[in-house]
Amino acid sequence: MGDPTLATTEATPDARRRDPERTREDILTVATAEFAAEGYTGARIDDIAARTRTTKRMIYYYFGSKEGLYLAVMENAYTGIRTLERELDIEGLGPVDALRALAEHTYDHHTSHPNFVRLVAIENVHRAEHITRSAVIHELNSTAIDTLERILKLGVEAGLFRADVDALDAHMMISSYAIFHVANRYTFRALFGRDLLDDERHEHYRALAGDAIVAALTDVRQTGT
Amino acid sequence: MGDPTLATTEATPDARRRDPERTREDILTVATAEFAAEGYTGARIDDIAARTRTTKRMIYYYFGSKEGLYLAVMENAYTGIRTLERELDIEGLGPVDALRALAEHTYDHHTSHPNFVRLVAIENVHRAEHITRSAVIHELNSTAIDTLERILKLGVEAGLFRADVDALDAHMMISSYAIFHVANRYTFRALFGRDLLDDERHEHYRALAGDAIVAALTDVRQTGT
């Protein structure tokens, strides 16, 4: 719901035929859910087709192959997140507050879009061989990186931030924290009995996401000790 | 070879028969590499057998099924990391230095045992359904958590650390950073062109692992600003 791109939505009851765009989107929605749930190898074309209001033949008509469908799912997912990234508004905020806002926004996004995080994990299991070949994904420019660069530049110039941690490093730190909560949720719970996505802990972990990145980037030499 | 548990080793050339322990380990070694490389569903029993000095039949003789083999691989992997955790020596270190040492040790371990990290990612794709059923894994107590608890206690009592971040939270932060480097290496490189496991950056990221967790746990109210 909320995210028409990734959520597992049911096919509209009335089988509206003769609407190619709708058919395509229907397949994509179902396939996203299936690939995110079962992995690339584990996903079944038959299962996807069964949950669609069209047939298996249409999947091949629109996407050519299982890999083609998977790639379309990945491109769709990455396009979605890039769009959401742009929604973040940090105008008028100082570097520290902006950084914190970015981290919290990322945390919110990832925890509310588990399928995206799962797809990324799955793609990594396959050594990113699919998205590496995708022109679409390469053309997507990460707003997050651009934003981070500006924030870091301001912060360093103000003597607040370390100068030896660049935007990609910061992005890595922010992402790793947020992704872990979704990607490693199950083994973490199995081993330690704690559900990282428990609603009760959401605020705590959200705030910690901001605190941690701000603390990590703060130039300790400035504060003295 | 460094880690006989996880590395992909070739079968010993001379097919020494009648050595069940060797046969079992041989299968386990090859299977670990295969599952880590291809995922649970993607792994092929035939391929595993082919790279072993025994036959496919023996896999079923010793492990019963594909799932049984996979579970044995996971149990072996987790047992291995728990053993390595115990190697960390932080005797005589203060809480800050101990925390930093633990983070760097974790970073070193994960980046030098990519198969372990990949297996954990794969198990999460399957919602940890296998290890949840494993008695062996449930019985493994994490030394890391115990160690962290002691460190945090000392740090909090000394007024150095935040009191609202417990050992599991700290473990989550340390792990997420280290795991991300291995688990998300491929998509990160595909998207941003940077290899997180590049030797040239190893020291930088290793140090950052320590800095980040120390900074995150440090009670900022103490230092003022």
Add this chain to the structure above:
Amino acid sequence: MGDPTLATTEATPDARRRDPERTREDILTVATAEFAAEGYTGARIDDIAARTRTTKRMIYYYFGSKEGLYLAVMENAYTGIRTLERELDIEGLGPVDALRALAEHTYDHHTSHPNFVRLVAIENVHRAEHITRSAVIHELNSTAIDTLERILKLGVEAGLFRADVDALDAHMMISSYAIFHVANRYTFRALFGRDLLDDERHEHYRALAGDAIVAALTDVRQTGT
């Protein structure tokens, strides 16, 4: 050929594709022969497929599994015999002649449909676990039982038949005689050197089938001694 349901027919030479009904029946015919010849466990899906004009894959497409195929064979066989049962015409016959006609008809049917008898024997080896689950077979009403009930009622009312042998008992006696000739033919021949299905003895055994059941049901108290 006489019985398209049970006989082992060869696949039609010209592989006419796109005729699902034909494909299904082709598989069923071959499978009936295979299961009757080799038993449930002994039957080989590969062998069945090889004697079909389709492939092994199609067997699973239509019947789902070996057990599904076997069940379809059993349902088809029982449906066939029920149909043949209805062909018996005993209109206008008195109870004694009707009973004799029914016994002879059963004897003829079973000896001319050995595969049906063999399938029943095989199903009993498996404790009828398959047909017990079959809704189709449960819905089949036995005309033979209904007919027998009417015959017995008339015979008893006329003081000709014993009143303590009901239709199921009579059916059991008639069936046991006829089935034995087919089901135990081989051990009987091996032990005593006599082929119960020898053409030369057919008339003798056919008449005996009628004589025996009539004699068994006749109320001896009536005839005195």
Add this chain to the structure above:
Amino acid sequence: MGDPTLATTEATPDARRRDPERTREDILTVATAEFAAEGYTGARIDDIAARTRTTKRMIYYYFGSKEGLYLAVMENAYTGIRTLERELDIEGLGPVDALRALAEHTYDHHTSHPNFVRLVAIENVHRAEHITRSAVIHELNSTAIDTLERILKLGVEAGLFRADVDALDAHMMISSYAIFHVANRYTFRALFGRDLLDDERHEHYRALAGDAIVAALTDVRQTGT
């Protein structure tokens, strides 16, 4: 119990080794139960070995192969029934009573030795190919046939029995009735809801066994009508 030859007995607790005869019998007992329960193809050497106090290797040592074991089971079973046949005492009985006693004895035997009946059914599924090759079974002379010949001779001479039904025919009729109760018990129950081996009906069916064969052999021309 009752019949040490066919019943499924547990291995004696104390693993008395170095007793070849005991080992052989142990295997035979377990194998009889397994083959009777699962059929020739369905029986598993591993399962038999597991329920024995010896190992799989011993089965091959004593019986050579699965078929050898099966044959030994069959020979043992047939030897057992021949022995029991001889227990019947009809001295001093007239032909009618002797015939009735024989039929009832057969009925009692078969219904109390279901494994024997099942093995016969299984052997017939395989077209008696195994016992045909057995010298042991060919050498067994059926007392029942000899006894029947004498009975029939007396009865025919006394003008009581039909002369055109010989001992093998009579044996066939007696056996078919008794065997059906055990061999077709499951399908009969599945189709008609009646358990032919129900204790409540035992006496009825036992008496009917005698009545039926006596009636069938009685020369009706003598009694007039």
Add this chain to the structure above:
DNA sequence: CATGAATGAGCCTTCATTCAT
């Protein structure tokens, strides 16, 4: 556009049997 039918390659698993000790 749409669909049921069909396919070939390959996957996991099992079984009777034998070997080395």
Add this chain to the structure above:
DNA sequence: TATGAATGAAGGCTCATTCAT
């Protein structure tokens, strides 16, 4: 005599994909 380890052949089943209508 006894036993755990090992094996080759085959068996049931599944999957992505394509064809004919």
